[in-house]
Amino acid sequence: MSTAEIGQVVPNHAPSRADLAQPAALPRSVVSWWGDVWRRFRRQRLSLVAAAVLIILALLAVLAPVISPYDPTQQFRREGLSPLGEPLAPNSRFWLGTDGLGRDLLSRLLWGGRISLTIGISATAIVMTTALLIGGTAGFAGSKTDFLLMRLVDLMISVPQFFVMLLLVVVLQPGVWVVVLVVSLFGWPYPARVFRSQILSLKESDFVLAARALGVPERRIFVRHVLPHLLPLVTVYSALSMPGVIFAEASLSFLGLGVPPPTPSWGSMIQDGMQYYRAAPWLVLYPGLAITLAVVSFNLVASGLREAMDPAQRGR
Amino acid sequence: MLAYILRRLVWIAITLWGVSLLTFALLFAGPTDAARALSGARAQAASVEMLRERLGLDRPVHEQYVTYLGDLVRGDLGESYYFKRPVADALRERFPATAQLALTIFVLAVALGVPLGVISSMRRGGVIDRVLMVSGLVAISIPSFLFGLLLLYAFAFRLKLFPVGGYGSPAHLILPALTVALPWAAWYGIVLRSNMLDTVALDYARTAAAKGLRPRTIAWRHLLPNALLSVVTMLGMDLAVLLTGLALVEYIFGWPGIGWQALQAAQRFDVPMIMGSVLFGSLLIGLANLIVDLIYGWLDPRVRIS
Numbered sequence: 198m199s200t201a202e203i204g205q206v207v208p209n210h211a212p213s214r215a216d217l218a219q220p221a222a223l224p225r226s227v228v229s230w231w232g233d234v235w236r237r238f239r240r241q242r243l244s245l246v247a248a249a250v251l252i253i254l255a256l257l258a259v260l261a262p263v264i265s266p267y268d269p270t271q272q273f274r275r276e277g278l279s280p281l282g283e284p285l286a287p288n289s290r291f292w293l294g295t296d297g298l299g300r301d302l303l304s305r306l307l308w309g310g311r312i313s314l315t316i317g318i319s320a321t322a323i324v325m326t327t328a329l330l331i332g333g334t335a336g337f338a339g340s341k342t343d344f345l346l347m348r349l350v351d352l353m354i355s356v357p358q359f360f361v362m363l364l365l366v367v368v369l370q371p372g373v374w375v376v377v378l379v380v381s382l383f384g385w386p387y388p389a390r391v392f393r394s395q396i397l398s399l400k401e402s403d404f405v406l407a408a409r410a411l412g413v414p415e416r417r418i419f420v421r422h423v424l425p426h427l428l429p430l431v432t433v434y435s436a437l438s439m440p441g442v443i444f445a446e447a448s449l450s451f452l453g454l455g456v457p458p459p460t461p462s463w464g465s466m467i468q469d470g471m472q473y474y475r476a477a478p479w480l481v482l483y484p485g486l487a488i489t490l491a492v493v494s495f496n497l498v499a500s501g502l503r504e505a506m507d508p509a510q511r512g513r
Numbered sequence: 514m515l516a517y518i519l520r521r522l523v524w525i526a527i528t529l530w531g532v533s534l535l536t537f538a539l540l541f542a543g544p545t546d547a548a549r550a551l552s553g554a555r556a557q558a559a560s561v562e563m564l565r566e567r568l569g570l571d572r573p574v575h576e577q578y579v580t581y582l583g584d585l586v587r588g589d590l591g592e593s594y595y596f597k598r599p600v601a602d603a604l605r606e607r608f609p610a611t612a613q614l615a616l617t618i619f620v621l622a623v624a625l626g627v628p629l630g631v632i633s634s635m636r637r638g639g640v641i642d643r644v645l646m647v648s649g650l651v652a653i654s655i656p657s658f659l660f661g662l663l664l665l666y667a668f669a670f671r672l673k674l675f676p677v678g679g680y681g682s683p684a685h686l687i688l689p690a691l692t693v694a695l696p697w698a699a700w701y702g703i704v705l706r707s708n709m710l711d712t713v714a715l716d717y718a719r720t721a722a723a724k725g726l727r728p729r730t731i732a733w734r735h736l737l738p739n740a741l742l743s744v745v746t747m748l749g750m751d752l753a754v755l756l757t758g759l760a761l762v763e764y765i766f767g768w769p770g771i772g773w774q775a776l777q778a779a780q781r782f783d784v785p786m787i788m789g790s791v792l793f794g795s796l797l798i799g800l801a802n803l804i805v806d807l808i809y810g811w812l813d814p815r816v817r818i819s
Contacts, residue, residue, distance in 0.1 A: 354750075355528050357757035357794025357800070359772070361536075363779040364787045368539055415516055448761055451658055454779060467659065474662065475670055485659040492654040 236506040246499025247494040250327045256312040263306035266292070270459040273299040285345070295495055296466070296480055297473050304481055309461040313446060316462070319377045320433055320442040324384035329424075329431065332389035336396030337419050337478070353386040361447065366454045376455050380445035390432040393426060397422050410434075429506035436499035440492040447488055463488045515790035518803070525799035532795050535587060537578050589791035595781045596774075600789035605773055608793075610680060611763070611770030617690040617757040618697065619748075625698035627741070630705025635732050637710070649703040652696030653701075657808050658761040661692040665765065689766040693759070699749070701744060708740035742813055749805030755799035 228236070237246060245303030259266070263435040267273075278299045287294045293302040335346040336368060362379050369375045400407065400423070408418045449455035458465065470480025569577060585590065590600035633642035668688060669677045675688050712718055713736065721731045760772030767773075771790060778786035 280734075303695065317538055352528060352531055354761070355753075355795060355798050356532055357753075357791060357798060359760055359795050360775050360787060360791045361760050363760075363775055364536060364784075364791055365539070366780055367779050367787060409761075440654065445657055449657075451761070452764070452776060452780070474666065478666055481659070481662055485656070485662075488659070489651070489655045492656075493650060496650060 220288055227498065238402050238501050243500045243506060244497045244504075247497035247501070251489065251498060254310060254487075254494070257501060258314045261304075261307040261311045265301075265307045267304045268310040269300065269304040269461050271300060272494040273301070275299075283482060284473055286505040287479070290310045292475070293477060295504075296469055298469075302466075302480070302483060304461075305461040305466055306487060309463045309466050309484060310491075312460060312462040312488060313464070313488070316373065316377050316380065316446045316456075317443045317491075319437050320381035320384065320446075321438045322443070323377065324438050325388070325431055325435055327381070327387035328392055329427070331385065332392030333396060333419065333427075335389070335426075336393040337400065337415075337423070341498070343393075346366065347390075350386045350389055353383065356413075358383045359432055359448075362449065363454070366449060370452055371449075373441040373456055376449060379449070380442045383440055383445075384438050385426055388430075388438070391430060391469070395427060395430060396423060399426055399500055401433045429502075433503045433506065434497055436495055436502055439495040443488060443492055443495075518807075521799075521803050521806075525796065528766075528799060529792060529795055530582075532792060533582065533788075534578075537581065540592065540784060540788075541574050546594055557713050562675050585792070591785040592777065593783055593786040594788075595783040596786065596795070597779060600785050601789055603774060603794050604789060605788065607771045607774050608767060608770055611756060611759060611772060614689060614759060614763070614768060614770060615752070617686055618694045619752065621690055621694035622697035625694065625706060626701030627737075628746075629698060629702035630709065630740075631732050631737060633702065634706040634709035634713075634736075635728060642706075645699060645702050645706070648689055649699035652699040655695060655696070657696070658765055659777065660696065661689065661762055661765045664688050664692055678765070680767070680769050683714050685766075685768075689768055691767075693755070701747075704747065705740055708743050709736050712736045742809070743803065745809050746813060749802045749809075752801040756797045757794035758799060759794055773779065 227271045238248075240335070245299060273291075273295065276299075278295065284297050284299075285291055287297045291301050291303070293306065296302055296305065331346055331350070335343045350361070362382070365382070366375065369379075405418060408422050412424075446455055446462065447464030447467070450462045451468045453465075453468055455464055456462045466484035467481050470484070474481050521708055569580070581591070588601060590604070591599070593600050593603055597602050629641070629645055633639070633645045645772075657756075665677065665688060668674045675687055679685050718731060720735060721735045722728075726735075742807065758772070759770060762768070762777050763773035764776055765772045771793065775787055775790040777783075778790070
């Protein structure tokens with residue numbers, strides 16, 4: 198019995214040289230999941246550049262104590278101000294000029310990035326943990342727990358976020374950790390919803406059924422079998438959450454309700470620069486550009502990751 | 514239909530009650546002593562106590578809450594510490610300015626964003642398409658207060674085309690409205706473009722093309738109505754954001770709305786004013802979402818309101 202008779206399509210001619218040169222199925226080298234993601238992420242030039250920018254910003258923030266030319270809070274009352282007491286334009290001694298109190302703008306920008314990025318990363322960690330806990334519990338527990346948690350999400354998205362942030366900052370009094378808490382407050386409801394619906398569909402999958410049939414405890418099923426499948430979503434939403442928390446921190450600091458002075462953050466530097474902003478617009482421009490650069494990069498990296506982690510694109 | 518609206522209104526009332534409870538609890542759990550903060554650092558202990566008594570802050574928490582809730586039901590949001598007037602009056606007086614700015618932004622963003630989205634979806638990869646994609650990315654990545662300051666610097670300080678800030682004439686309205694409307698228009702354009710591109714492959718669009726309609730007619734008459742639906746769902750949340758989230762823009766341009774008022778209150782520990790703003794904002798958001806959902810049901814007969 199030839200192979201053709203059992204329904205397989207085989208070439209009805211002798212194998213040519215071309216066929217021999219290219220066997221139908223080359224054994225593929227083993228590619229790890231992250232390897233595959235990286236391969237597809239790499240192909241998106243813009244996202245790759247954005248990732249490089251973020252790494253540089255992170256390095257500058259980490260190395261701020263080593264590389265900044267001056268102490269960010271030191272006031273150069275004589276050398277750092279013009280004879281009229283106005284901030285200096287960029288020059289050879291102060292590369293980006295000085296602010297209204299004669300402080301070196303470059304040093305403040307580096308240290309400000311350290312504060313702003315630390316707050317952004319801490320807040321994102323809180324946002325993602327909360328979203329996973331709430332969305333995960335709601336999706337996995339179902340019934341009444343699900344109903345109540347989803348009403349909590351509804352409540353969170355039907356309050357005026359900015360006013361509530363103002364209230365919280367005023368009641369808890371400004372400080373770095375209060376800012377982290379306040380800016381992470383409104384980040385979690387949307388990702389929690391996404392995680393919940395993902396878990397609802399994972400719960401119906403065959404491998405969960407199999408695990409349950411084998412008698413694996415529910416908690417273990419959740420941690421070992423369901424949670425790993427959320428990893429792509431968690432990664433993408435972490436990158437997506439950064440712009441929101443960076444904006445929120447910058448807005449609060451810009452209003453003087455964020456990180457207390459003299460600690461610099463990108464938002465509070467814009468606030469400091471406001472009063473000189475006709476004479477020295479760069480005081481507002483540089484920290485503003487830093488925020489925009491960081492946020493553009495996070496948005497691009499998020500869209501690149503989304504593309505690279507799309508299961509439909511796997512292996513291409 | 515009426516039952517649906519009633520149910521939604523009840524949910525809004527429950528939300529407001531939840532918000533009032535949470536903010537009140539927060540106030541007492543927080544480390545700040547309102548009477549002390551208000552009387553200043555150098556006040557005598559006796560005068561702090563007098564203020565505490567006058568504001569009713571010396572009574573038990575639950576008693577204070579019941580009083581507060583009772584007043585709330587009658588529309589009394591208490592007295593602003595800083596503005597020295599009923600919170601409800603202050604909100605009522607400032608709200609028209611915010612509503613005016615929010616609606617202008619809304620109309621501008623839709624009026625600019627919809628044509629942008631349609632045109633760029635028709636000419637994929639063309640100049641308008643590329644400009645839209647790049648400006649959209651920048652638009653969602655630049656803080657609104659920074660964009661506002663840049664517009665202020667360029668068009669008010671340098672070119673002197675517009676007043677530096679304030680309220681009253683249409684000229685005062687343009688810069689603060691553009692500050693928010695331009696990024697939003699870019700964003701709507703991008704969302705609409707991707708929706709339009711998703712609908713191109715659908716049967717009815719191919720039928721329209723097969724019977725020889727011009728691409729322009731197909732885009733505007735056949736694709737746009739369907740693609741607009743998903744934008745309408747965004748509009749509900751966006752309207753809510755506009756009505757309660759313009760504080761920074763109002764502050765920069767000296768626009769006397771409820772956002773700036775809440776900001777001034779926050780900088781001076783005026784708790785009743787902020788609490789009133791939170792509650793009023795929640796009411797606005799609830800009503801805005803209800804209205805948009807009703808419009809959505811009317812636009813899309815497939816949605817059965819139940």
